[in-house]
Amino acid sequence: MAKAPSPTGWGPVRKELQRARGARRLVPWAILSAFLGWSLISVAARNWRAGLPLLGGGLLFALVIRALAIPHCPACGKNLWLRGERPGPPTAPVPTQVERDRKCPRCGAGLDG
Numbered sequence: 001m002a003k004a005p006s007p008t009g010w011g012p013v014r015k016e017l018q019r020a021r022g023a024r025r026l027v028p029w030a031i032l033s034a035f036l037g038w039s040l041i042s043v044a045a046r047n048w049r050a051g052l053p054l055l056g057g058g059l060l061f062a063l064v065i066r067a068l069a070i071p072h073c074p075a076c077g078k079n080l081w082l083r084g085e086r087p088g089p090p091t092a093p094v095p096t097q098v099e100r101d102r103k104c105p106r107c108g109a110g111l112d113g
């Protein structure tokens, strides 16, 4: 049972996971600041509609960060984290399925090179 050699190895995958962890932490802040900006402008303008463009832009920004918070498998490109997994922050990472097995939970490709 020889493992197929991965063109990338574990290093880049680990970096991808840490990058996604970092982005993941920012998602609630992006959403919070969108609502904060909206409420500040709405109060200042005495019109709840005044801040809507800011809210829309802020939520769009949060969506972009949410997309960056997904680590992609170098083999199949799918999410390396399973639904409901809590990978934790980059400073205190919680090992996920992919880190225990060192292979993609979706396509089964070996990721440790």
Ligand SMILES: [Zn+2]
Binding pocket: 073, 074, 075, 076, 077, 078, 104, 105, 106, 107, 108, 109
């Ligand atoms: Zn995969």
